[in-house]
Amino acid sequence: MSAHPAAVDAPGKVVLLMGNEAIARGAVEAGVAVAAAYPGTPSSEIGDTLSRIAEDMGIHFEWSANEKVAFEVAFGASMCNQRGLVAMKHVGLNVALEMLNVVSLRGVKGGLVVVSTDDPSQHSSRTEQDNRWLARLNCVPVLEPSSPQEAKDYTRYAFDLSERAGLPVMIRTVTRLSHMRSGVALGPLEGRRREAAFDWEGFSYRVSGFERLFRRHGERHEKLDRVRGEFEALGFNELKAEGGGRLGIIGVGFAFNYAVDAIGRLGVEDKVSHLKLATPHPLPEGLLARLLRGVEGVLVVEEVDPFVELHVKALAKDVSPGLRVYGRMSGHLPREGELSPVIVGGALAALLGAEAPCRPREELEAEVRELLFDRMLTLCAGCPHRATVYALKRAVMRVKGDLRGVVVNGDIGCYGLAHAPPLSFEDTYFCMGASIGVSQGMAHVGVDTVALIGDGTFFHAGIPALINAVHNGAGVKVVVADNRTIAMTGFQPHPESGRTATGKPAKPIWIEDLARASGVEHVEVVDPYDLEAAEGAFARMLEADGVAMVISRRACATEAVRAMRPERPVPYRVDPGSCIGCRLCLSAFGCPALVWMDEAGRPRIDAALCMGCGVCGQVCPQGAIAAVEAP
Amino acid sequence: MEVFRVVIAGVGGQGTLLASRLLAEAAIRAGLPVRIGETYGMAQRGGPVMSHVQIGGGASSPRICPGEADVLLGFEEGEAVRRGVSYLRSGGLALVNSRRLPPVEVISGMAEYPDRERLMALLSRVTDNIFSFDATALAEEAGDPIATNTVMVGALCASGRLPFPEEVMVEALREAISPAYHEINLRAFQRGREAFIRARSG
Numbered sequence: 001m002s003a004h005p006a007a008v009d010a011p012g013k014v015v016l017l018m019g020n021e022a023i024a025r026g027a028v029e030a031g032v033a034v035a036a037a038y039p040g041t042p043s044s045e046i047g048d049t050l051s052r053i054a055e056d057m058g059i060h061f062e063w064s065a066n067e068k069v070a071f072e073v074a075f076g077a078s079m080c081n082q083r084g085l086v087a088m089k090h091v092g093l094n095v096a097l098e099m100l101n102v103v104s105l106r107g108v109k110g111g112l113v114v115v116s117t118d119d120p121s122q123h124s125s126r127t128e129q130d131n132r133w134l135a136r137l138n139c140v141p142v143l144e145p146s147s148p149q150e151a152k153d154y155t156r157y158a159f160d161l162s163e164r165a166g167l168p169v170m171i172r173t174v175t176r177l178s179h180m181r182s183g184v185a186l187g188p189l190e191g192r193r194r195e196a197a198f199d200w201e202g203f204s205y206r207v208s209g210f211e212r213l214f215r216r217h218g219e220r221h222e223k224l225d226r227v228r229g230e231f232e233a234l235g236f237n238e239l240k241a242e243g244g245g246r247l248g249i250i251g252v253g254f255a256f257n258y259a260v261d262a263i264g265r266l267g268v269e270d271k272v273s274h275l276k277l278a279t280p281h282p283l284p285e286g287l288l289a290r291l292l293r294g295v296e297g298v299l300v301v302e303e304v305d306p307f308v309e310l311h312v313k314a315l316a317k318d319v320s321p322g323l324r325v326y327g328r329m330s331g332h333l334p335r336e337g338e339l340s341p342v343i344v345g346g347a348l349a350a351l352l353g354a355e356a357p358c359r360p361r362e363e364l365e366a367e368v369r370e371l372l373f374d375r376m377l378t379l380c381a382g383c384p385h386r387a388t389v390y391a392l393k394r395a396v397m398r399v400k401g402d403l404r405g406v407v408v409n410g411d412i413g414c415y416g417l418a419h420a421p422p423l424s425f426e427d428t429y430f431c432m433g434a435s436i437g438v439s440q441g442m443a444h445v446g447v448d449t450v451a452l453i454g455d456g457t458f459f460h461a462g463i464p465a466l467i468n469a470v471h472n473g474a475g476v477k478v479v480v481a482d483n484r485t486i487a488m489t490g491f492q493p494h495p496e497s498g499r500t501a502t503g504k505p506a507k508p509i510w511i512e513d514l515a516r517a518s519g520v521e522h523v524e525v526v527d528p529y530d531l532e533a534a535e536g537a538f539a540r541m542l543e544a545d546g547v548a549m550v551i552s553r554r555a556c557a558t559e560a561v562r563a564m565r566p567e568r569p570v571p572y573r574v575d576p577g578s579c580i581g582c583r584l585c586l587s588a589f590g591c592p593a594l595v596w597m598d599e600a601g602r603p604r605i606d607a608a609l610c611m612g613c614g615v616c617g618q619v620c621p622q623g624a625i626a627a628v629e630a631p
Numbered sequence: 632m633e634v635f636r637v638v639i640a641g642v643g644g645q646g647t648l649l650a651s652r653l654l655a656e657a658a659i660r661a662g663l664p665v666r667i668g669e670t671y672g673m674a675q676r677g678g679p680v681m682s683h684v685q686i687g688g689g690a691s692s693p694r695i696c697p698g699e700a701d702v703l704l705g706f707e708e709g710e711a712v713r714r715g716v717s718y719l720r721s722g723g724l725a726l727v728n729s730r731r732l733p734p735v736e737v738i739s740g741m742a743e744y745p746d747r748e749r750l751m752a753l754l755s756r757v758t759d760n761i762f763s764f765d766a767t768a769l770a771e772e773a774g775d776p777i778a779t780n781t782v783m784v785g786a787l788c789a790s791g792r793l794p795f796p797e798e799v800m801v802e803a804l805r806e807a808i809s810p811a812y813h814e815i816n817l818r819a820f821q822r823g824r825e826a827f828i829r830a831r832s833g
Contacts (some may be wrong), residue, residue: 016655016665116815123670146691161714180693183653183659238709257692264689265696341696350636358696370707373742377678378735393785402826422739459683583740608776 007053009189017184020045020175022148023115026155027085027377030111030574031190034077035061036070039489041046041124042178043117047087047461050492051501054055057189062493063501066432067092071099071114078110079152079203087115088272088562090131092433095461097134104138105216106522107166107223109199111159114140115171115270117178120303120338124175125414126431128336130305135170137154139277141219141227142170142281143236144253144517145177149184154278165227172280174303177254214618226281234279237287241294247351248295249274250288250312258344259301265345282503288312289319297324299332299351299510325349336368376420381593382557382611385415385481387528390589390619391421391552392450392479394531395538405500406448406477406542411435411462412453414488415481422590426452440465442472450542451478456486458496458511463518469547472517477541478549480511483556491559497618502531513547518551522548529554531618569612571628578624579603589619634690635794636699637787639682641706643671646780649807650704651682653784654793657688657803661795666694668829673803677734679710683718686794702792704783706766707732708750712774715754724756726827727751728779731800735743762786762830769822775812778819 005015006025017025023046027035035054037047047063060077064070067088073083087420088096093116116134119125125226135142143158145151151173158169200207219394233236249272251259256276265267275291280302292298292315300309309327310341318325326332331422333339360502379386396406403425410416410429418426429435435451439592442449453462458480470478486492493499495509514607515523522544526537536554541548571593579602586594594616596602605625617625637654640646651667658665668683683695700718705711705727705787715725729747736742754761766786770778781804787793788800801820 014659016652016659054645120819142764176668176693179668179669179671181655182665182693261690261692264691298797341694345696358699360697361716364753364756367717368713370750371753373736374712375679375734376736378738380677421735421741464681560753586738587740589734592738594733595733596738596739596740 004049004053006049007056008186009190009513011186012084013186014183015186016181017148017152018045018179018181019148019151020117020179020418021049021172023087023155023171023173024049024053024154024185025184025186026152027113027159027365028053028263029152029187029189030057030156030159031083031193032059032085032159033110033196034074034086035087036064037087038067038070038092038487038507039492040065040092042119042175042395043087043089043487043622044492045113045178046115047492047501055502061501063494065495067096068099071096071103074580075099075103075108075112077114078108080110080198081194082110082196083110084110086113088117089125090116090118090127091127091327093131093134094433100134100138100140103139103168105220106213107202107216107457108162108168109202110508111162112168113155113162113171115173116457117173117175119175128174128304130303130307131170131172132280132307133305135172139171140168141165141223141477142172142279144172144280146254146256146276147177148180148182150236151182152176152187153444156198161227161230164230167223167224167227169385172253174254201449212550217472220506223283225490226283231282231284232281232286234284236344237284238276239291239332241273241286241291245295246297247272247293248298249348250277250291250298250300251275251309252277252280252300252308255301255303255344258339260343261341262348262357266349266352266354268352272558277308283311283315284306287314292316292320292323292617294563295323297326297351297361299348300325300327301333301339302327304336305337307355309435325578332397347436351487356520358464375580377417378420378590378592379417380558381591381609382613383414384528384554384557384613385418385550386423386553386589386591386615387615388417388479388481388534389418389425391528392452392535392538393425394422394448394529395542398535399539399542400448407442409439409449410452411451411453411457412458415454416450418452432457433465436462436465436476436478438592439476440472443474443476449476451476453478453480455480455482455511459494459496463514466515466520466547467518475546475548477539477544479538480549480551482511482553483594484553485556485559487556487558495624511551520547520549522546523551524549525551528556529613529615530605531615557613569610571607571610572613572614572617573602573628574605575624575626576602578622580622582621584621585616585619585625590592591616634685634687635701635705636695637684637702638695638700638714638718639684639704639706640710641680642680642710643680645680646777647680647682647705647706650780650784651684653800653807654684654686656807657795657800658805660815663794664688666693679713681714702726702787702790704787706783708747708777708827709744710786712750712754718759719757722760724790725754725758725761725763726783726790727763729763729784730765730767762827763825764830766823767786768827769826770819773819774815778816781819782814782823785820786827788820789824789827794815
């Protein structure tokens with residue numbers, strides 16, 4: 001295999017890169033020494049790329065236990081005059097926020113770049129939080145690229161800016177950019193040419209004294225003022241004012257694409273002025289004022305919140321009091337949700353009194369929705385989580401006599417799909433690790449629960465909650481759906497996986513050891529592919545006193561099949577003679593490898609999808625499903 | 632040049648991402664600007680996936696406007712119709728794999744997979760230029776059903792719509808796919824190509 005395009009030393013060469021890969025490349029070009037991340041869509045490919053090239057490039061890359069730890073790791077390197085990168089999805093920054101908060105006050109030595117991948121319209125997230133507010137809250141400069149090329153170039157620049165300013169710098173992307181691919185012209189690899197040395201003057205209480213290092217809010221403001229000055233003249237921001245005075249458009253980061261496409265489709269290049277804004281915080285107010293003073297109204301196009309729009313309104317009060325500001329606050333663009341060519345084209349057309357440039361075929365689309373299923377997400381064929389939840393359901397029925405005998409508090413991971421039919425056995429999930437915590441509040445008021453949490457999520461935020469349950473006497477029942485990887489985001493390793501991000505062997509840290517060390521007395525480990533054994537273990541857990549845990553452990557099916565290649569697993573088949581067509585395997589279990597045949601009145605098993613777990617054979621009351629050949 | 636736009640529709644795990652990458656790698660080889668927009672979310676779990684590929688200058692966003700795609704590459708019948716009616720321009724070319732992957736709603740008996748005639752009738756209200764064929768069967772003949780993506784790309788290449796020559800496409804394919812899978816994929820590419828040519832000449 002040739003080298004990963006993000007690691008190629010060929011300045012000027014154009015390679016196809018995804019936005020996230022381009023960010024990784026930008027960090028490599030900047031000579032990053034330590035990079036740390038926690039996976040989460042849409043950010044994961046930043047770390048995936050670094051995990052593949054780190055060793056060759058002499059970089060330390062790690063998948064950290066959570067985002068806060070990742071931030072600390074990168075900042076540790078920064079205090080020693082090395083460049084650090086930390087990457088995460090938007091909600092991950094909530095976990096790392098305490099570090100962002102204090103590090104922005106203390107300052108950095110080596111450039112420290114924080115990548116936040118926001119997820120407008122919540123394609124793969126619980127919220128559509130706009131992290132520019134968190135940057136503003138903490139006086140952190142923000143760069144918003146609009147293309148993979150800019151994602152690389154801005155990341156490269158962000159390290160220099162961070163060192164000049166003495167502040168961490170945020171690269172903010174959105175899902176559409178993180179997952180966009182286009183040609184990127186590579187820059188030179190700077191390499192690391194500096195000595196690592198702790199900055200005693202900058203960070204040591206012993207050397208510089210507590211008072212000098214501690215209260216620095218004023219200093220942080222002054223740093224930000226200097227960044228604002230730099231942004232006024234930064235080439236990434238482009239003002240095209242020849243369109244004259246009727247309407248201006250500010251396109252922020254990725255959303256600029258929608259704005260410029262709408263201008264092109266409507267053919268109004270000579271009728272509107274526009275500003276491509278790469279720096280939403282701090283705003284280059286002088287540059288903005290040049291646009292605002294010359295137009296009657298301005299449309300602000302940005303993802304997700306009216307962040308720039310609000311600040312433009314405030315600025316307009318001083319520089320152009322009569323200015324009309326259109327955007328998400330005025331109702332010209334929707335108040336929430338991802339923008340699109342249709343939305344932005346329609347808004348611009350409406351402001352200019354023109355016809356919308358592209359219109360969806362709404363009637364035909366409605367007919368399709370009427371006729372065609374939605375195609376819900378489902379667990380993969382052979383997924384051990386399906387077996388875990390199926391066995392848990394049977395145990396709850398056996399012990400409680402009612403499926404609503406417990407509230408099932410789920411967590412963040414593939415097993416979150418336990419709420420979907422046909423399993424339909426999960427009531428809540430909120431954020432990483434919350435299953436064990438919220439179950440305790442319920443336990444204290446006498447409501448029975450099961451906390452269903454994955455292995456990666458347990459390491460991320462479940463451990464303090466488990467310790468809390470033991471210490472405070474909340475008899476929660478915890479099921480760890482342990483597939484030994486962070487599967488949902490692309491099979492990244494975690495402390496139990498036995499390998500590091502770069503594939504080096506590591507001593508697995510076993511969840512049962514942690515649980516026992518935390519004082520959990522009832523701990524069992526079971527293989528969910530053995531339904532009867534799993535059901536028994538879950539039943540014992542439900543009947544146990546105090547905190548009890550079952551670790552339902554079996555490798556992720558998708559990863560297991562990959563590991564087998566080029567061999568294929570031995571599939572199962574339905575015996576037409578014994579099958580009575582009760583459909584239980586489909587209606588209660590629902591593995592995607594099972595296909596119902598109307599004509600035959602029984603299911604068959606798709607050999608291309610079946611991974612030979614054999615669990616459907618245990619579900620079948622007739623014993624009609626067996627392996628094609630004896631294994 | 633005019634922008635050439637392709638919408639690729641399918642289900643997570645079908646290899647649509649590789650198809651979009653192949654087109655883009657070929658475009659870069661031909662010196663043409665290219666943008667891919669991907670919609671996949673958590674598609675590892677059998678969800679709908681869609682790629683927008685735009686080759687040539689003049690556009691900036693990776694997202695194609697409704698009714699603007701020149702070609703639909705449909706990897707799965709239902710998903711092809713879902714995206715085709717939204718994105719394909721009137722009279723555009725629809726290449727549709729007739730294979731169906733029933734979703735969990737159908738598997739668990741909550742919904743039915745609609746009749747082929749009713750589904751395709753919706754697509755034919757956008758275009759009468761539809762080439763529907765069992766691309767997965769051709770990939771299986773070539774040696775691996777996962778090569779469905781190269782079958783589809785082969786058919787697209789044979790349509791003569793791509794703004795670069797076939798040799799460039801084949802070079803990109805050789806570069807992007809690991810040598811162990813060259814033979815199967817080149818065979819799959821040829822099967823797709825021939826299927827399209829046969830259908831158009833017959």
